[in-house]
Amino acid sequence: MPKSFLAPNALVGIFLLLFTAAIAIAGPWLAPYDPQAFDALNRLQGPSFTHLLGTDQFGRDLLSRILNGAPTTVLFGVFATLLGVSIGAIIGVIAGVAGGKIDNAIMRILDGLLAVPELLFTLLIVTVLGGGMGQAMLAVAVAFAPGMARISRSAVLSVRTRDYVRAAVARGESGIYIVVREVLPNALGPIIVESTIRVSFAIMIGATLGFLGLGAQPPSTEWGLMVAEARQFMFRNPWCVAIPGIFIAMSALGFNLFGDALRDSLDPRRSH
Amino acid sequence: MSKFTISRRGVMLGMAAAGLIPMTGIGLASAAEPKAGGILKVSHSTRIATLNPLTLSGPAEYPCLDMLYSGLTRIGVDNKPMADLAESWEGSEGATVFTFKLREGVTFHDGSALTADDVVATYEAILDPDRPASARSVLTMIDSVEAADDLTVIFKLNSPFADLPTATAHANARIVSRKALEADPATLETTVNGTGPFKLETYDSAQMVRLVKNENYFIPGKPYLEAVEMHLFPDLAAETANFLNGQMDVMLTVQQADYERIAGSAGIEAKRIPSGRFVNVVMRHDAKPWSDVRVRKALAMSVDRQMLVDVILEGLGRPAHDNILSPEYQYVIDSPEVPYDPAAAKALLAEAGYPDGLKVTMVASNRPAIRAQVAVAIKQMALPAGFDIEVETMPHDTYLANVWMKGDFYIGYWGMQPTADAAFRLLLTSDASYEDSAWKNKEFDALVDEGRETLDPAKRAEIYAKAQQMMLDDQVYIIPFWEDLLTASSDKTEDYNLAPINRYFYFENVWLDQEA
Numbered sequence: 001m002p003k004s005f006l007a008p009n010a011l012v013g014i015f016l017l018l019f020t021a022a023i024a025i026a027g028p029w030l031a032p033y034d035p036q037a038f039d040a041l042n043r044l045q046g047p048s049f050t051h052l053l054g055t056d057q058f059g060r061d062l063l064s065r066i067l068n069g070a071p072t073t074v075l076f077g078v079f080a081t082l083l084g085v086s087i088g089a090i091i092g093v094i095a096g097v098a099g100g101k102i103d104n105a106i107m108r109i110l111d112g113l114l115a116v117p118e119l120l121f122t123l124l125i126v127t128v129l130g131g132g133m134g135q136a137m138l139a140v141a142v143a144f145a146p147g148m149a150r151i152s153r154s155a156v157l158s159v160r161t162r163d164y165v166r167a168a169v170a171r172g173e174s175g176i177y178i179v180v181r182e183v184l185p186n187a188l189g190p191i192i193v194e195s196t197i198r199v200s201f202a203i204m205i206g207a208t209l210g211f212l213g214l215g216a217q218p219p220s221t222e223w224g225l226m227v228a229e230a231r232q233f234m235f236r237n238p239w240c241v242a243i244p245g246i247f248i249a250m251s252a253l254g255f256n257l258f259g260d261a262l263r264d265s266l267d268p269r270r271s272h
Numbered sequence: 273m274s275k276f277t278i279s280r281r282g283v284m285l286g287m288a289a290a291g292l293i294p295m296t297g298i299g300l301a302s303a304a305e306p307k308a309g310g311i312l313k314v315s316h317s318t319r320i321a322t323l324n325p326l327t328l329s330g331p332a333e334y335p336c337l338d339m340l341y342s343g344l345t346r347i348g349v350d351n352k353p354m355a356d357l358a359e360s361w362e363g364s365e366g367a368t369v370f371t372f373k374l375r376e377g378v379t380f381h382d383g384s385a386l387t388a389d390d391v392v393a394t395y396e397a398i399l400d401p402d403r404p405a406s407a408r409s410v411l412t413m414i415d416s417v418e419a420a421d422d423l424t425v426i427f428k429l430n431s432p433f434a435d436l437p438t439a440t441a442h443a444n445a446r447i448v449s450r451k452a453l454e455a456d457p458a459t460l461e462t463t464v465n466g467t468g469p470f471k472l473e474t475y476d477s478a479q480m481v482r483l484v485k486n487e488n489y490f491i492p493g494k495p496y497l498e499a500v501e502m503h504l505f506p507d508l509a510a511e512t513a514n515f516l517n518g519q520m521d522v523m524l525t526v527q528q529a530d531y532e533r534i535a536g537s538a539g540i541e542a543k544r545i546p547s548g549r550f551v552n553v554v555m556r557h558d559a560k561p562w563s564d565v566r567v568r569k570a571l572a573m574s575v576d577r578q579m580l581v582d583v584i585l586e587g588l589g590r591p592a593h594d595n596i597l598s599p600e601y602q603y604v605i606d607s608p609e610v611p612y613d614p615a616a617a618k619a620l621l622a623e624a625g626y627p628d629g630l631k632v633t634m635v636a637s638n639r640p641a642i643r644a645q646v647a648v649a650i651k652q653m654a655l656p657a658g659f660d661i662e663v664e665t666m667p668h669d670t671y672l673a674n675v676w677m678k679g680d681f682y683i684g685y686w687g688m689q690p691t692a693d694a695a696f697r698l699l700l701t702s703d704a705s706y707e708d709s710a711w712k713n714k715e716f717d718a719l720v721d722e723g724r725e726t727l728d729p730a731k732r733a734e735i736y737a738k739a740q741q742m743m744l745d746d747q748v749y750i751i752p753f754w755e756d757l758l759t760a761s762s763d764k765t766e767d768y769n770l771a772p773i774n775r776y777f778y779f780e781n782v783w784l785d786q787e788a
Contacts, residue, residue, distance in 0.1 A: 038583070038649065217638075217644075217666075233529050234509075236532075
């Protein structure tokens, strides 16, 4: 394992990431209670042995809701990023490979889009498309695309003039072959690093949209929505707001620290 | 015609009593002598988007309307009509002609005198089908409105209607001057020339609406306050914080979740007013599976009403049992309790042909949050009875456009009406303004019509009892609870009171005890 993964930051990141991945995959099966079951007698309780993380305004077990909501929340971030990265990478590679006027035109449009802050851009798209998980995911993907396009273009530009690409051109290979076999594999590093870090933003934007009522809808257990629903009861039981908040922060931090470590390990100036 | 004599006496007595009240105000007992002066700051969380008295409907728009304009009559805290601009009124035998006598010397805010002609112009505008007016649906029985002299208005009805003085108290039937009505309708939205206790000074719908004392208000000595400021707080947490630290004197609407905390704070007086406000489950009777009354009854038995009151209203309400009339209404019957019995519901569902349960989608709009909360709670409660309810929440605008009054199964939310007649005609009769259940029961319609025309209270009670029983037997809606109105004021705010129907606020009686 490269040294950069043994740094304390990276270790914390890897641990958080593994934890997040575990609950995102197995969460619903680990939940001790039915996440939707009411318990009118035990509403807004703090942590106890029966309810490890306490209960919400309907007496629903918070731990079970967190575990049940993990796939929705985390996979939202992952898939939104994957979608955004794919869109962005295609645009960026086209711009980088084509060069000239096409490159210029694409990049000026992207510059315009980049001027709008991501969250604002997402909100605009969701307002137009309407609320819901699918729409929110699409909105995050579209908002991520310009930034990803810029990064993939610069990665492509840096390898485009390398000797092995020139050799392939000299061999008379087809354009698609050169892009897929020679350019992309060598430009992939920065794209992967960037997308890992972006997953954390996507999780946070997803939670924000859920909180604003534009993403997941009740009775979903999406974490942002849990915060929004519990907000009214913040003064009665702070746990029901704090716990989903902490889980959102932990998963975002996990992806972020891991992404940093990945960047360090791929950075040629720090190669070993 | 002994029937008419008895009823007429009843009608007249009620009027005489109402006629006496205005001199003493609405008789709120207060130990201290009211002091004049001071600025009352009221916080609210919804925008005051318009001040048009004929159409406005926002929760924070009604208090402004109540302060700026006066109607012929007004509903008191006892839910009965009291005198406002009309100092007395009289119904003819058979209740087809009503004569309203206006107060002398009432002026609009611009100084011009109020005459019977302005009243005629207002009612003509309300009844004009080309003009949007919320009060029209309760006033359709008016045939003509005439000014006999400057201070006398005669209403001729096309059918007997004993409740006319209640109908004229409709919050959106406030008297506007003929001049204002004939001007561009858009000017009514932002400018005010009313006869109410306060005058409009600043109208900024995004921040603050400031109203100042009308020195020429028709009740001498009132209002006590120098000015009332309506401050908008789009964020509830900010509103609560500002109210609790003394920046605001009145918090117009308190959320159930915050009530206990606010009521427990020092220097705050929180109020709970039992009201007929309710959430209802709409099940369209012309669509499967709801066309079968057994399915509707089964769902009704799958709702634990006390638990909804405890969990969703935080105990700040009362369980209801599907009657559209709450105990505050005149002529309400004691509706039998519908027990929470999932086993019996399951059996009934099987009898209706769904032995394996039923999968249905229930729509709840996201505003206010109580709709989705009720939907999620009913989903859980009805699970053991075999109802597999999928809750679909959607933005309120989408709901209004696509589901409201069209959908098969959704959550509605309604305020209290002044009379049984108004409540029935709002939702239940075949030609009701918001008829959404597709019940369309001719027999029920006939009873409601008969009730409207019957002047003898005992006979009327009998007719309305029959109508309510019919509604319960057919399980038109599921109405699980009555929600209390919640409001709060600082200790120095005196004589602040709300009517259960939440359209009348009596700010002219409010005063500030500066030394407290």
